Amino acid sequence: MSRQSFSGLSLIWRSLSNHRGWQPQWRKPEPKARYDAIIVGGGGHGLGAAYYLAKEHGLTNIAVLEKGWIGGGNTGRNTTIIRSNYLFNESAALYDHSVKLWENLSQALNYNVMFSPRGVMMLAHTVHDIQVFKRHVHANRCNGVDNEWLEPAEAKEFCPPLNIEGNIRYPVLGAALQRRGGTARHDAVAWGYARAADALGVDIIENCEVTGIRRDASGAVDALETTRGVIQSRKVGVSAAGHTSVIMALAGVHVPLESYPLQALVSEPVKPVFPCVVMSNTIHAYISQSDKGELVIGAGTDAYTSYTQRGALHINTHTLDAICELFPNFRRLRMLRNWGGIVDVTPDRSPIIAKTPVPGLYVNCGWGTGGFKATPGSAHVFAWTIARDEPHPINAPFTIERFRDGYLIDEAAAAAVAH
Amino acid sequence: MLLIVCPYCGKRPEIEFAYGGQAHLARPNQPSQLDDQAWAEFLYMRTNTKGIYAERWRHSRGCGRFFNALRDTTTDHFLAFYKTGEAQPTLLGSGAPPTPRESAT
Numbered sequence: 001m002s003r004q005s006f007s008g009l010s011l012i013w014r015s016l017s018n019h020r021g022w023q024p025q026w027r028k029p030e031p032k033a034r035y036d037a038i039i040v041g042g043g044g045h046g047l048g049a050a051y052y053l054a055k056e057h058g059l060t061n062i063a064v065l066e067k068g069w070i071g072g073g074n075t076g077r078n079t080t081i082i083r084s085n086y087l088f089n090e091s092a093a094l095y096d097h098s099v100k101l102w103e104n105l106s107q108a109l110n111y112n113v114m115f116s117p118r119g120v121m122m123l124a125h126t127v128h129d130i131q132v133f134k135r136h137v138h139a140n141r142c143n144g145v146d147n148e149w150l151e152p153a154e155a156k157e158f159c160p161p162l163n164i165e166g167n168i169r170y171p172v173l174g175a176a177l178q179r180r181g182g183t184a185r186h187d188a189v190a191w192g193y194a195r196a197a198d199a200l201g202v203d204i205i206e207n208c209e210v211t212g213i214r215r216d217a218s219g220a221v222d223a224l225e226t227t228r229g230v231i232q233s234r235k236v237g238v239s240a241a242g243h244t245s246v247i248m249a250l251a252g253v254h255v256p257l258e259s260y261p262l263q264a265l266v267s268e269p270v271k272p273v274f275p276c277v278v279m280s281n282t283i284h285a286y287i288s289q290s291d292k293g294e295l296v297i298g299a300g301t302d303a304y305t306s307y308t309q310r311g312a313l314h315i316n317t318h319t320l321d322a323i324c325e326l327f328p329n330f331r332r333l334r335m336l337r338n339w340g341g342i343v344d345v346t347p348d349r350s351p352i353i354a355k356t357p358v359p360g361l362y363v364n365c366g367w368g369t370g371g372f373k374a375t376p377g378s379a380h381v382f383a384w385t386i387a388r389d390e391p392h393p394i395n396a397p398f399t400i401e402r403f404r405d406g407y408l409i410d411e412a413a414a415a416a417v418a419h
Numbered sequence: 420m421l422l423i424v425c426p427y428c429g430k431r432p433e434i435e436f437a438y439g440g441q442a443h444l445a446r447p448n449q450p451s452q453l454d455d456q457a458w459a460e461f462l463y464m465r466t467n468t469k470g471i472y473a474e475r476w477r478h479s480r481g482c483g484r485f486f487n488a489l490r491d492t493t494t495d496h497f498l499a500f501y502k503t504g505e506a507q508p509t510l511l512g513s514g515a516p517p518t519p520r521e522s523a524t
Contacts, residue, residue, distance in 0.1 A: 245467040256463040258440070259492075303438040304421075306492050307469050312420040314434055347463045404459040 006110055025191060026198035031205050031228050035063045037235040037386055038224060040210050040247055042066025043075040044186075045364055045371065046239035047193035047204070048379025049386065051109075054200035056380075057387035062202045063233075064194075065226060067209040067243075071190025074241050077341035078372040079264050079286055079298040081277050083120040083181035085140050085147045090397040090409050091350060092143040097394050098377025099180055105376055111192030113184045114291065120181030121150070121159060123280040123326070125170035133176040140178075150175045159276050161327045168325050170283050183277060183288050183296075189375055213251040213361070221251070221360035237362040237386045242307065242342025244365035253356050255365060256403050257344040260301040261311035262369050265319075265338035269293030273329070285322035294336060297323060301343065301369060310340045343368050347403065349412035353382050353395040362386050363400075424500045425478045426486050439475030441465045442487040443507065469493060473507050 004010065004023060014022065037053055039046045042064045053059045064070075082102055084095035101108075102115050124130045133149070140147035152164040155175040164172045194204055205228065212225030213236070223232040240247045242259040274289035286298035299319040302311040316338055324331045346352060346366035351374070353364045364382040367374060381392040391399075402408060421433040447453055447461055466472070472492050477485045489498040489508065499508045 243469070246469050254460075254464050256459075256465070258465050258467050259469075303433070303436075304474070304490075305440075305467060305472070306495055308493065308495050312433060314420055403463045404455045406455075 006112070025195040026204055029203045029205065031063060031065075031208065031226070031231050032061075032203065034061075034232040035203070036061040036233065037237065038062070038231065038233040039064045039237045039239055040224070041073075041239035041241065041243075042070035042190070042194075042204060042206065043073050043239065043241060044071070044189045044193060044375040045075075045241075045367075045378050045382070046237070047071075047190055047197055048375055049237055049239060049364065049382045050202045050204075051193045051197040051200070052380050052383035053387055054197055054202055057383060059387060060201040062197075063231065064197070064202060064204045065208045065210060065224070065231075066204070066206045069206050070194055070204060071187055074341040074343060074371060075186055075190045075375075077264065077339055078186060079288070079296050080183040080186045080290075080372055081120060081181070081279070081286060081288065081298070081370075082115070082117075082184060082373040083178050083277075084145050084373070085120070085122075085136055085176065085178045085181070086145075086411060087136055087139050088409055088411065089143060091411055092140060092145050093394050094351075094377055094381075094398070095374055096143070096145050096377075097380070098374045101376035101380060102184065103180075105184075105189075105192070109192040109196045111188060111195055113188045113192050115182065115184040116291075117180050117182040118276045118288075119158065119177055119179045120277040120279065121155060121175045121177045123155070123162075123172050123278065123282075124174045124176070125172065125280065125282040127173075129282055130174055133174070137176055145178070146180050147176055147178050150177050159274070159278055161274060161329050162278065163326055163328055170325075172326070181277065183290075184372075185291070186372060189372075193379070210247055210250070213247075215251065215358065219358060221358060234360050235362070235386055236360060237364065237382060239364045239382065241365070241367065241371070242344050244344050244363065248356070248363060251356070251358050251361055253358055253361065253363075255352060255363060255400060256347055257366055258305050259307060259342050259344050260304070261306050261308060261340040262301045262343045263299040263311045263315055263338060263340045265297050265299065265316055266290070266294040266336050267297070267330070267333045268336050270295070270333065278326070280322060280326060283322040283325070285319050285326060287323055287327070295330065295333065299338075301345070302340075307342055308340070309342055343371070345369070347412070348408040348410045350409035351378070351398055352400055353378060353385060354391065354399040354401075355385065355389070356400065421495065421497070423476060423488070423497070425476075425481060425484075426500055426502050427482045427484055428478060431478070431481060435478060435480040437477045437479040439477055439485060442473040442475045471498060471510070475503075 384392040
């Protein structure tokens with residue numbers, strides 16, 4: 001399929017010609033009877049995996065099956081924070097692989113994903129926070145990941161709206177800053193990967209729910225039963241976020257996941273007031289400002305497992321309490337809307353990107369509350385794993401078997417994030 | 420916010436409770452007799468059911484006691500509450516409409 005290439009010149013030309021002549025950015029094909037590989041789940045991770053399979057591994061007969069519409073799950077519901085300041089070597093390698101891909105993603109896809117490395121600052125409020133964050137700073141720098149310690153006045157200089165007075169319940173005692181971190185436009189990530197994958201021949205099939213996984217006599221994957229008919233494929237990669245347990249159960253594979261609602265909310269749009277991303281894990285607030293002007297605020301997970309894509313209001317108000325304390329200027333802002341997504345959480349809060357006991361079935365899951373930042377890196381190594389039937393060195397530690405063998409990557413205990 | 424019926428104290432808001440995860444998981448009597456796979460299954464594998472799920476709650480800011488509940492994870496409607504040690508209630512027919520009105524807001 002020939003498609004329009006985007007450039008500054010082409011945008012100006014379309015603008016001057018009254019925006020006529022724009023074409024759909026990807027096809028809406030009917031599913032074929034057989035594919036060389038199928039990705040289940042049309043979020044950023046799944047679309048990206050299809051793109052890298054086509055781009056780097058020479059597979060062109062690929063489909064992405066999406067139950068709803070692409071990017072309508074957690075890709076369109078997250079708070080778009082990108083960072084790689086994770087403690088353990090395995091995590092730092094994986095997340096920094098992703099940050100490096102983010103840096104050139106718009107050029108690679110010829111689609112503006114609006115990656116904005118505006119800096120991610122994580123606030124310390126207790127002596128324990130200071131010790132943990134300084135440990136993170138040193139561990140990150142040993143792994144080649146930028147991270148630096150700021151005193152309160154320096155944090156205030158980096159983020160002027162921040163309240164560093166000593167009279168609040170949890171005063172700011174310092175901060176860890178990753179300058180390469182930032183945000184990107186979440187929808188554009190799904191659309192950019194979809195468009196680029198489609199141009200390489202990938203079929204993106206929406207409104208197509210997988211209802212069964214057929215296996216041959218040897219136990220290997222043979223075909224998928226879907227709401228749009230049976231589709232054959234010997235390689236199936238599952239990238240279904242909160243519904244991964246449901247899909248994997250169709251093949252009799254157990255994965256150590258629990259699905260929780262995670263909520264976020266945005267304020268009414270205002271002029272640029274917030275220059276960076278600020279996270280406070282201790283009092284639980286994540287905030288940045290979108291290019292539309294809304295303050296994008298991340299809340300926590302609800303207490304219980306659920307598939308409802310909604311959560312309780314007290315979770316949001318808890319986060320807003322923290323936001324109002326840290327940024328008194330925002331106390332009179334009104335919140336525009338809130339929503340929930342279903343995140344699949346592993347016991348050690350690290351993902352699983354791996355082969356499964358079923359030949360031909362691969363899984364990329366367990367991203368929990370922080371999968372968006374990993375989209376390009378995750379998709380890249382997942383495509384490698386599917387194409388070569390063996391993990392990329394970066395995702396080799398992220399197996400299902402690590403729970404049996406005791407090789408946890410325990411960001412649950414170490415992570416900078418309150419999960 | 421969920422309204423949860425503690426079998427001991429009655430209907431209370433969710434913020435009085437702590438979630439206890441999947442119910443009816445018995446710790447193996449002889450952990451040292453298990454192989455690694457079986458131990459990992461006990462420690463880490465949960466059904467993560469999409470549908471009717473038996474789960475534990477603890478009335479941590481009330482009477483402090485654990486109890487169990489049946490909840491539909493596709494709607495967050497509770498179908499039953501019962502004390503620890505009691506058998507999981509059987510619901511009348513599969514897909515029976517939820518009778519209690521304790522639902523998510």
